[in-house]
Every structure is written in structure tokens, then in C-alpha cells.
Amino acid sequence: MPGSIIQTKLYVPRRRAATVPRPRLSDRLSRGIDARLTLVSAPAGFGKTTLLASWLASAPRPEGLTAWLSLDQSDNDPTAFWTYAIAAVQTVAPAVGTGSLALIEADQTPVELVLGALLNELNALPNDLVLVLDDYHAIKDRHIHEGIAFFVDRLPPHVHLVIASRADPPLPLARLRARGELVEIRAADLRFTPDEAALYFNDVMALDLAAGELAILAGRTEGWIAALQLAALSLQGRDNVAEFIKGFAGDDRYIVDYLVEEVLQRQPEHVREFLLQTSVLNRLTGPLCDAVTEQDGGKAMLEALDRANLFLVALDDRRQWYRYHHLFGDVLRAHLANEQPDQVAELHRRASAWYERKAERPDAIRHALSAGDFGHAADLVELEWPALARARQEVTLRGWLDALPDQLLRCRPVLSNAYAGVLLSSGELEGVDQRLRDAERWLGPSQPSDAQGAGMVVVNEDEFRTLPGSVALHRAGYALARGNLVETVNHAHRALDFAPEDDHLTRGGATALMGLAAWASGDLETAYRTYAEGMADVQRGGHISGTVGRAVTLADIRVAQGRLRDAMRTYEQALQLASEQGGAVVRGTADMYAGMSELQRERNELDAATQSLLRSQELGEQSGFAQNRYRWRVAMARIHEARGDLDGALDLLSEAQPLFMIDLSPNVRPIAAMKARILVRQERTGEALGWAREHGLSVEDDLSYVHEYEHITLARVLLASGSALEASGLLDRLLQAAEHGGRTGSMIEILVLQALANDVHGDMRAALVSLERALTLAEPEGHVRVFVDEGPRMAALLQAAAKGGIAPGYVQRLLTHFGTAAGEPRTRQNLIEPLSDRELDVLRLLATDLDGPEIASQLMVSLNTMRTHTKSIYTKLGVNNRRAAVRRAEELELLSRIPTR
Amino acid sequence: MPVNEGGSYEIRLKGHLAVRWADWFDGLTLTQESDGSTVLRGTVVDQAALHGLLGKVRDLGLPLIAVRRTGEQP
Numbered sequence: 001m002p003g004s005i006i007q008t009k010l011y012v013p014r015r016r017a018a019t020v021p022r023p024r025l026s027d028r029l030s031r032g033i034d035a036r037l038t039l040v041s042a043p044a045g046f047g048k049t050t051l052l053a054s055w056l057a058s059a060p061r062p063e064g065l066t067a068w069l070s071l072d073q074s075d076n077d078p079t080a081f082w083t084y085a086i087a088a089v090q091t092v093a094p095a096v097g098t099g100s101l102a103l104i105e106a107d108q109t110p111v112e113l114v115l116g117a118l119l120n121e122l123n124a125l126p127n128d129l130v131l132v133l134d135d136y137h138a139i140k141d142r143h144i145h146e147g148i149a150f151f152v153d154r155l156p157p158h159v160h161l162v163i164a165s166r167a168d169p170p171l172p173l174a175r176l177r178a179r180g181e182l183v184e185i186r187a188a189d190l191r192f193t194p195d196e197a198a199l200y201f202n203d204v205m206a207l208d209l210a211a212g213e214l215a216i217l218a219g220r221t222e223g224w225i226a227a228l229q230l231a232a233l234s235l236q237g238r239d240n241v242a243e244f245i246k247g248f249a250g251d252d253r254y255i256v257d258y259l260v261e262e263v264l265q266r267q268p269e270h271v272r273e274f275l276l277q278t279s280v281l282n283r284l285t286g287p288l289c290d291a292v293t294e295q296d297g298g299k300a301m302l303e304a305l306d307r308a309n310l311f312l313v314a315l316d317d318r319r320q321w322y323r324y325h326h327l328f329g330d331v332l333r334a335h336l337a338n339e340q341p342d343q344v345a346e347l348h349r350r351a352s353a354w355y356e357r358k359a360e361r362p363d364a365i366r367h368a369l370s371a372g373d374f375g376h377a378a379d380l381v382e383l384e385w386p387a388l389a390r391a392r393q394e395v396t397l398r399g400w401l402d403a404l405p406d407q408l409l410r411c412r413p414v415l416s417n418a419y420a421g422v423l424l425s426s427g428e429l430e431g432v433d434q435r436l437r438d439a440e441r442w443l444g445p446s447q448p449s450d451a452q453g454a455g456m457v458v459v460n461e462d463e464f465r466t467l468p469g470s471v472a473l474h475r476a477g478y479a480l481a482r483g484n485l486v487e488t489v490n491h492a493h494r495a496l497d498f499a500p501e502d503d504h505l506t507r508g509g510a511t512a513l514m515g516l517a518a519w520a521s522g523d524l525e526t527a528y529r530t531y532a533e534g535m536a537d538v539q540r541g542g543h544i545s546g547t548v549g550r551a552v553t554l555a556d557i558r559v560a561q562g563r564l565r566d567a568m569r570t571y572e573q574a575l576q577l578a579s580e581q582g583g584a585v586v587r588g589t590a591d592m593y594a595g596m597s598e599l600q601r602e603r604n605e606l607d608a609a610t611q612s613l614l615r616s617q618e619l620g621e622q623s624g625f626a627q628n629r630y631r632w633r634v635a636m637a638r639i640h641e642a643r644g645d646l647d648g649a650l651d652l653l654s655e656a657q658p659l660f661m662i663d664l665s666p667n668v669r670p671i672a673a674m675k676a677r678i679l680v681r682q683e684r685t686g687e688a689l690g691w692a693r694e695h696g697l698s699v700e701d702d703l704s705y706v707h708e709y710e711h712i713t714l715a716r717v718l719l720a721s722g723s724a725l726e727a728s729g730l731l732d733r734l735l736q737a738a739e740h741g742g743r744t745g746s747m748i749e750i751l752v753l754q755a756l757a758n759d760v761h762g763d764m765r766a767a768l769v770s771l772e773r774a775l776t777l778a779e780p781e782g783h784v785r786v787f788v789d790e791g792p793r794m795a796a797l798l799q800a801a802a803k804g805g806i807a808p809g810y811v812q813r814l815l816t817h818f819g820t821a822a823g824e825p826r827t828r829q830n831l832i833e834p835l836s837d838r839e840l841d842v843l844r845l846l847a848t849d850l851d852g853p854e855i856a857s858q859l860m861v862s863l864n865t866m867r868t869h870t871k872s873i874y875t876k877l878g879v880n881n882r883r884a885a886v887r888r889a890e891e892l893e894l895l896s897r898i899p900t901r
Numbered sequence: 902m903p904v905n906e907g908g909s910y911e912i913r914l915k916g917h918l919a920v921r922w923a924d925w926f927d928g929l930t931l932t933q934e935s936d937g938s939t940v941l942r943g944t945v946v947d948q949a950a951l952h953g954l955l956g957k958v959r960d961l962g963l964p965l966i967a968v969r970r971t972g973e974q975p
Contacts, residue, residue: 257919
């Protein structure tokens with residue numbers, strides 16, 4: 001990616017030698033540097049860029065750094081946008097971006113993670129930094145606006161953002177304004193005052209106009225700088241100044257039209273022609289101008305125009321690259337389209353050819369599309385897309401593909417397949433099938449031609465050679481995304497048949513997809529083996545970074561197999577691998593700790609489980625994959641559940657819900673079912689039954705692994721609602737299915753529920769048979785919570801088992817876990833209604849100096865939950881404020897007796 | 902009316918804009934009024950196209966006086 005950065009976009013414009021000093025505005029900019037954001041918002045030609053350039057050149061900012069990014073239409077791709085923004089900062093602070101750039105190029109990174117990393121890097125910057133985003137109105141992409149809003153909100157104090165735009169950006173400006181975090185310079189501020197106009201005409205341009213003439217010009221232009229500049233150019237070397245000004249004042253034509261015509265008329269024919277023809281370019285350099293005009297001397301011409309102040313803006317210090325001032329360029333293009341309509345396409349074609357010779361394909365593609373030269377544009381896109389896909393600029397690629405006529409795409413299998421890949425990566429399944437069929441038409445034994453008789457077109461032979469494998473891989477991914485496991489495996493096999501031995505990425509991808517399909521079908525041993533094999537191949541193909549995070553998938557499979565020790569080993573090995581990489585924390589590390597926490601929770605090591613989650617959190621969002629935000633909250637919810645804080649658990653699950661990300665791993669533990677389990681424990685059986693109805697679950701359902709967790713939950717709901725018989729029938733079938741798939745983890749839970757169901761029927765003997773099987777399966781791996789979560793009835797059953805001599809050592813150990821975390825109040829309280837453990841925790845913190853949000857965060861509950869606890873404490877203590885609650889607690893000696901964890 | 906629907910529109914600008922700009926505004930008709938304003942008339946396919954036109958008005962620095970919807974899309 002760094003190779004394709006256009007350096008001129010990062011150039012800080014130099015101050016023109018002759019400008020009007022504007023201390024009133026520079027001072028305001030300098031004072032604004034302590035705010036977060038400066039917005040320079042005014043229409044075209046109001047001198048926004050010039051003002052910023054001269055302020056930056058003159059303001060005394062010792063050690064202060066300046067980064068500049070000139071935006072254009074092509075930056076409407078979040079990946080491209082942030083890559084450029086980081087590149088701009090790197091021009092003055094090379095250390096910034098090491099982590100964030102890597103994140104941009106990684107798979108599926110949410111933009112907040114990239115920005116989080118970037119903000120950390122900026123935070124570490126020893127110097128002050130001003131980052132200017134010029135021409136921000138070119139940005140239309142909503143995700144970029146959201147990213148900027150996020151960025152502005154979290155900017156470190158020594159970094160200041162300046163946005164120059166023709167339209168107010170869709171940011172929360174009112175809020176920033178109200179907090180004094182926004183400095184604005186608008187059209188009314190930028191207009192030349194009569195004094196500034198006088199300075200400009202008479203000092204800068206040496207036109208020596210009379211006061212009356214100045215007043216007329218200032219009035220007619222209303223201080224619009226572009227118009228004043230054009231007027232000055234029209235006046236230079238003119239004898240009949242008074243007459244010109246009189247004519248100008250008495251005319252109500254669009255002022256720029258009027259003045260540009262005046263200026264153009266006074267240019268020699270070859271200059272005028274040069275200006276019109278090169279107006280199709282958004283950047284100008286001598287050789288490119290020569291190619292477009294089919295003349296020589298472009299470089300000299302540009303320098304002459306620059307000297308004559310003919311609206312050329314320098315883009316570097318070497319007099320190589322320029323652009324026209326935007327407004328002037330627009331007027332030139334309107335003239336060109338009007339005077340030489342037939343020429344426009346040809347000029348774009350010449351520009352495209354020049355860029356192609358320079359191997360700058362994105363610009364070549366842009367001009368080819370403007371020329372309406374779609375066939376050639378498609379050729380170029382076909383050659384360029386692998387590089388773009390690697391740089392993860394799917395939005396740009398999508399823009400090009402959308403600009404090409406469908407008819408033409410359909411004859412190009414490489415592009416049709418690329419299109420399918422872009423759609424799949426954005427999760428848009430609609431259209432994938434059609435694009436893949438378009439590609440497949442040309443891969444069969446007989447070469448068809450389409451309805452118009454057009455044959456197949458292939459430009460990128462390398463891509464075409466590997467196309468059958470790539471299409472089959474996309475087919476497999478599409479089938480898996482739609483939940484069709486048989487087709488997933490079939491297509492993955494085809495991909496393997498097609499892909500040559502050394503095509504590790506296709507082969508590894510296909511194998512991994514087969515592993516995921518096996519997982520979704522509940523065949524866990526095959527899933528584990530196949531997925532691990534696929535990932536090893538992907539690693540051979542050079543994708544090291546993902547390997548660490550993939551451990552989550554492997555560990556999840558191990559947990560379902562009931563192999564907690566293997567799962568833990570998987571995480572430990574991945575952490576080891578990550579620590580061997582050196583340097584920054586490897587992405588996925590945070591996921592490992594969150595995964596380990598779940599294993600520790602199952603062993604009832606709740607403090608260790610909490611510590612692991614805190615470690616995961618401390619590592620920061622950038623060291624976790626996007627899915628970790630969801631998994632972390634689920635893990636925390638289950639710890640709260642284990643500690644008996646069911647409301648807190650529900651809160652966390654609700655918080656997790658919107659963070660769920662669809663990926664190709666099966667969602668084997670849907671969050672709605674997790675919530676239903678908590679409802680059961682809260683004895684809200686009616687609501688839990690509502691959940692089952694809403695999801696159309698019944699004991700008659702065919703069983704499949706993806707719905708196993710929901711069906712076990714249904715059995716729990718039925719048990720709680722007094723339908724033990726129905727529950728038993730379902731549990732018998734579930735047990736059979738789990739045994740068949742080698743899912744020992746599921747079997748243990750099902751057997752535990754069977755034991756409870758039999759106990760309800762009064763069949764103690766059958767209950768103990770089930771329980772003994774569960775204990776035998778669970779003992780080697782050290783499961784605890786799967787028993788303890790079931791409460792006093794399970795404790796009684798275990799005591800009965802112990803009497804019967806079943807796994808006595810293990811059962812004794814399990815029995816010690818009852819009543820510690822889940823159970824008995826830890827103090828005897830002289831209250832009619834005793835405080836719960838959680839309420840005692842809150843009470844202890846109420847006696848400190850922490851405020852509400854701090855207490856909530858210390859206890860890792862939402863503010864709402866904390867308030868509910870507080871209210872309940874007040875009621876039970878018969879008080880109505882915090883101080884009284886603490887005093888009453890001291891009187892009752894509740895605080896001293898609370899053990900600290 | 903669904904939000905994406907187009908229709909005929911009138912866009913009134915301050916100042917007289919030369920007829921050559923009709924192309925720039927995607928073939929809208931362009932009328933110079935006696936009060937010194939210019940009116941662009943034509944149909945747009947949807948709201949996005951309308952906003953595209955308004956963006957072009959903005960890019961020329963022309964003061965916008967009024968935008969009026971004059972009819973449904975045929």
C-alpha cells in the first residue's frame with residue numbers, strides 16, 4: 001500500500017510570496033489550537049487553503065508538527081481514507097502508524113479498533129501536531145464521517161484537527177460548539193474587508209486603483225476572493241480600467257463566468273487551448289500535459305501559468321505537480337464541454353494511456369471510465385484488483401465494478417469472481433450467486449457466447465488459471481454463510497481438486513471451510529482436525545497474523561468435546577506463539593484471555609476468571625478481534641451469573657447482543673437462549689416459555705448440533721415449568737445425538753438435567769445412574785459449575801451419590817463448591833430482609849469516596865444495575881440517602897463483617 | 902412519496918449563469934430571469950441525484966435562492 005500513496009496529496013501547500021496578511025484570522029486560528037477541532041467552512045474560492053497555508057507558515061509553533069491531507073472523490077473508501085490520514089501524519093512523525101496500519105490491512109477490522117490504535121500512537125507523540133484535512137466536502141462515505149466523529153471525541157490534547165470544507169461536515173458540531181471545543185471560520189470571516197481588498201489590489205497586485213473603483217469592485221464581488229483575484233487578473237496591463245470596472249459593475253452575469261471570459265479572452269490562443277484541454281486533469285505535470293495536448297512544452301507552460309498567477313496551485317516544492325484552483329478548473333471544464341464536446345472523451349483517453357504507461361492504474365482507470373472507455377477500464381481493473389484486494393480497499397473496487405456496464409462484466413469471469421468476493425466480504429449475499437454463475441459459464445468444457453454473441457474476455461491470465469479453485473472457494477463460503485453444509489463441503493472439495501499444491505491460501509481456505517462445516521454439523525473430531533490442517537496451510541501461505549486468533553475456534557470445539565484441559569492448552573500455546581513475535585501485542589491475545597476466563601469459570605475459579613477478563617480488557621481493543629467485544633461480555637455475564645448476580649448477567653448479555661458479528665463459525669450458543677436460562681434461574685418461567693415460543697422450539701423438533709444449546713435450554717424451561725416428562729423425552733434424544741457426535745461437554749450437561757428430571761419424578765435410582773455417568777465423564781477434566789449451577793437439589797443428589805460410593809473424592813470436592821460463591825449469606829444480619837451478597841458489595845463501596853459510575857465500574861455492572869442495588873439497600877435499611885445508609889450499616893456492624901475478596 | 906423518488910424540480914440561483922453551464926448541470930434547462938436570477942429546470946431520478954446537483958451549485962459558489970418540486974416523476 002505505501003507504494004501507491006500519491007505524495008502530492010500530503011503536501012503542505014506553500015504560502016504564495018504575495019498574499020494579503022490576515023492577522024485577524026491567523027490570530028483566531030492560533031488561539032483555536034487548544035480546542036479539538038477547527039472548521040474552516042465556506043464555498044469555493046474563499047481562500048480557505050491559502051489562509052491555512054499562510055497561518056501554518058507564520059504561526060510560531062516551536063517543535064509543533066504539521067500534517068496535511070488534500071482529499072478528493074477517490075478517498076471515499078474508509079481503508080483508503082485512513083491509510084492516507086496515517087501517511088500524512090507519518091510525513092512528520094514516522095513512528096505513528098506502525099500498529100494502526102497493520103490493523104487496516106488485517107481482515108474485518110472495525111474502524112474503531114484502527115482508530116484506537118492510531119489514537120494511542122498519537123498519544124505517545126512527544127510533539128504538538130496539527131492535522132489538516134483539506135477539501136473534506138469530497139467525502140460522502142458515512143463510515144468515514146462516523147470515524148472522524150469518534151476520532152475527534154478522543155483526540156489527545158496535543159493533537160489538533162483542522163477541517164476545511166465547502167459544506168459543514170456531518171459531525172456533532174453543536175455539541176463541540178457548546179463545550180467550546182470547536183473554532184469556526186466561515187464565509188463571513190473569510191470575505192475580504194474593503195481594507196483587505198485595497199491592500200490586495202494596490203499593494204499585492206500593484207494596480208493603483210482609486211478609492212471609488214475599489215469600492216465598486218468590493219461591492220460587486222462581496223469580498224469573494226476568487227472573484228477579486230479574477231478581477232485583478234483582468235485589470236493587469238489594461239488601459240481602460242475605469243471602463244472595465246463600470247462594465248463589470250453593471251452586469252449581473254455569474255461573476256466567475258464574466259471574469260474568466262475576460263481572462264481567457266486576453267490569453268494567446270495556445271494558452272487558452274492548453275487551459276481548456278488540461279482541465280480534464282485533477283493533477284497536472286509537464287509530461288502528462290504534453291500527452292493530453294499532444295504538444296511539447298507542458299512543463300514550461302505550467303511554470304509560466306504559475307508565474308502569471310493563473311489559478312495554478314503547486315502540489316510540491318519541485319515545480320513538478322500542480323492543480324488548477326477548483327473553481328477555475330470547473331469553469332474551464334464547462335467551457336471545454338461547451339466548445340469542444342467531442343474532444344472530452346479523447347482527452348480522458350490520452351490521460352488514461354499516460355497513467356497506464358506510468359503503471360499508475362487507479363488514475364488510468366478513473367480516466368478510462370470518464371472517457372466512457374469501459375472495455376479498457378475493465379482490462380485495467382482486472383489487472384489491478386488482486387493488489388487492491390490485498391490492500392483491503394473493497395469499497396474502491398466495488399465503485400469501479402459498479403461503474404462498469406453489467407453486460408461487459410458478465411463476459412469477464414475474473415471480474416465476475418472478484419465481484420462475488422467483494423460481495424461476500426461485505427456480507428451481502430444477494431447477488432453472489434449470479435456473479436459466480438457468470439464466472440462459471442466460462443469455465444465449463446464448451447465455451448458459450450452470451451446473448452449478444454460476445455465471447456469471453458480474459459486479460460489477467462494468472463488469475464484466470466487459478467479461477468476454478470477461487471470460484472469454488474467462494475461457492476463454499478457462500479454455501480456456509482447460507483447454512484448449507486453439504487454444498488459447503490462439496491465446493492470445498494472442488495476447490496482442493498482445482499488448486500495447485502503451492503496455492504496454500506486457496507487450499508487452506510477450502511480445508512478450513514470444511515472444518516467449520518463439520519463443526520456446524522456437530523462432527524467435532526473431524527472439525528478440529530480439518531480446521532487445524534486448513535489453518536496450517538494458510539500459515540504456510542504467509543498469513544501468520546490470523547493464526548493466534550483462530551485458536552478460539554479450536555478451543556471452542558474442544559470445550560464442546562468436554563476437553564477442558566486441551567482447550568486450555570490450545571490457548572496457552574497460542575499465547576506462547578504470540579509472545580514469541582516480539583514487539584507490539586499480537587492481535588488475538590485479548591481473545592485468548594477471554595477464552596481462558598470461560599474455562600476458569602467452569603472450574604469455579606471465579607477470581608482467576610475475573611482476572612483473565614481484566615487482563616483481556618487491559619490489553620486494549622486493538623489486541624482483540626472484533627468478535628472479542630461480544631465474547632468478553634458474555635464471559636463476564638457468566639461470572640456474574642455464577643456469583644448469583646443474575647440481573648447483572650442479563651445486563652451484560654443485553655450489552656453483548658448488538659456486538660455479535662456474523663462470521664463463518666456456527667453460532668452454537670445464541671444469546672437469546674443464554675438469556676432464557678437466566679430467566680429460568682430467576683423463576684421467570686412465563687417469559688422463558690415465551691422465548692421458546694418465539695423461536696418456534698418444540699420437543700418434537702429434529703435435532704441438529706446448531707440448535708443443541710437451544711434444545712437443552714428448552715429442556716430446562718420445561719423442567720422449571722413442571723413438564724418434567726416432556727423434558728425427559730427431549731433429554732433422552734439429545735443425549736443420543738450428543739453421544740453420536742462425540743460431544744462430551746454437551747453430554748455432561750444433558751446427564752445432569754436427566755438426573756434432576758428423574759429426581760422430580762421421584763426415581764432416585766435412575767437419577768443416580770445419570771448422575772454417575774455425568775461424574776465419570778466430568779471428573780478427568782475437572783468440571784465444577786455444570787453441577788454447582790444447579791443449586792441445592794443437585795447438592796442433595798451429590799450427597800446421595802457420595803453415600804452410594806459414586807466417585808467419592810470428586811463428589812466431596814464438588815460439594816465444597818456449593819454455598820461459597822453461589823450460596824449462603826456471608827454475615828448474619830439483624831434485618832427483617834437481609835442484604836444480598838451483591839448488595840453488601842455495593843454497600844462496602846458506598847462507604848468509600850467513589851462516585852456512582854466508579855462503583856458500577858469497580859463491580860463491573862451497569863450504572864442502572866448499581867442503582868437498583870442501591871435502592872434496594874436503602875429500602876432494606878430504611879434510609880433514603882447514601883450517608884444515612886453508611887451510618888446505619890455501621891450501627892448494624894454490616895461493614896466490618898464483610899470479607900474482602 | 903418514497904424518499905428515493907425523483908421528479909421535476911426548479912432550482913433558483915442568484916446571478917445570471919451562462920447557458921453553457923447546462924451541460925455541467927446534466928442537461929437541465931437554464932433560464933435567465935429578469936430579476937437577475939437563473940432557474941434550472943428538469944427531472945432528477947432520485948434524491949441522491951438532486952443532492953448531486955445542489956453540490957454542483959455549491960461548488961460554483963452560487964448563492965441558492967430556492968429549490969421547488971414541481972411534479973412527480975412521469
